[in-house]
Amino acid sequence: MQELARRVIKGDIRGIAKAISLVEDGVETVKKEALIDSLYPHCGHAIIWGITGPPGAGKSSLLDRLIEQLRQDKQKVAVIAVDPSSPFTGGAILGDRLRMQKHAVDDAVFIRSMASRGHLGGVAGATGDAIKIFDAAGYDHIIIETIGVGQTEIEVMELSDIVLLVLVPGLGDEIQALKAGVMEIGDIFIINKKDHDGADRLRTEVEYVLSLKNGAENTTEHPITMTSATLNEGIAEAYSIIQSYYTTILKNGNLAKKRKNRIENELKHIALSKIKESVDKFLNIDDRLDSWVEDVFQKKVSPYKLLNKKINKFLQEIDWK
Amino acid sequence: MNKNIRILIAKPGLDGHDRGAKYVARALKDAGYEVIYTGIRQTPEAIVKTAIQEDVDFVGLSLLSGAHNELFPRIVNLLREKGAGDIIVFGGGVIPESDIPSLKEKGIRAIFTPGTPIKDITDFIETVK
Missing domain, CATH: 3.40.50.300 (P-loop containing nucleotide triphosphate hydrolases)
Incomplete structure (x- = not known):
């Protein structure tokens, strides 16, 4: 387990504060996810x-x-x-x-x-x-x-x-x-x-x-x-x-229902944002956007037609089970 | 997303003149920083605990009562005692030129006296962050 997770579980104030900054800044994704994974059993x-x-x-x-x-x-x-x-x-x-x-x-x-x-x-x-950080702390x-x-x-x-x-x-x-x-x-x-x-x-x-x-x-x-x-x-x-x-x-039983509902929403949210990230990467959206805008602006293609073609290609290539 | 700079603007001691502190807080917000403002009459202990909980990068202290030689170094020392000596402390207010060298020696990194353009403060933050 990370040193930071250990500090959080011990209730160390500075450790908790640093952990919150880590999840808030969201830059170090791997470190952030490892932290939450090791805290989760304590929540x-x-x-x-x-x-x-x-x-x-x-x-x-x-x-x-x-x-x-x-x-x-x-x-x-x-x-x-x-x-x-x-x-x-x-x-x-x-x-x-x-x-x-x-x-x-x-x-x-x-x-x-x-x-x-x-x-x-x-x-x-x-x-x-x-x-989750406060809960584990x-x-x-x-x-x-x-x-x-x-x-x-x-x-x-x-x-x-x-x-x-x-x-x-x-x-x-x-x-x-x-x-x-x-x-x-x-x-x-x-x-x-x-x-x-x-x-x-x-x-x-x-x-x-x-x-x-x-x-x-x-x-x-x-x-x-x-x-x-x-x-x-x-x-x-x-x-x-x-x-x-x-x-x-x-x-x-409403509390348990609410908490399960929360997990459901969270899983959906994580799944969607991870999928979005990989689609972004695959389609290289940011780099191509300028030329797509130009094509749609000049009516060479309509928005749905352009994107369906790209997305279908993406769906064919991924191995979704 | 980049790491956002977080700054605590605090008024230690008994003086209630908060116009300067509020002006600086607002100007720093407009410069794109996240500013935590805690109001007047804060004890050094409360300021230090707040700085640690909020995980700030800077603490800006404002004081117009003349107690800066006492209170500013006390806050720097308390931060160091709590293992948070990496948080950068700066100060402002009606502070005589002659007091500034000794305050800097005691760990207050910069002092901004009345009339300082806000750009001096943001330049300072960008340089030492």
């Missing part, structure tokens, strides 16, 4: 939370309070806080930990900021591997804080055991709550800033939307709770709702 102990919601909903502040609760229960906590990268420069301001900085000197709390680096979906491309809870989301960034659902959807009053009428996407991925709905105008109305709207959803076929109850992270209100209640939700899904 599966941690409970993985996702916390998502629109920008400014109070995700980081709420998380700061929930970490306090977890620490009272002597739990080891790892946080992966994702913020967006600039599409123009690739730079990023990673400011989520600002709200959680009082836990910085606590040895049982590890906060890691990640830039999305062009990955869509509300998390970073390496978030899944970073979760012995953290009891791993919490993914997504970037501030709009309506379609739902990938956190594929990574976590429990998704907390944090909502705040004042972002629109009930039609927003009826829409598909982010509103559908919450396991637990937290209405933050409950002291603000419109909080009770938002609760009623969310209850209405969930009653429609539950009516269809769903059997799982989706708890709704209200908090104010700034005033430190409703936090203990939210925490106990999260705990009992976890117990429920553990007992009724």
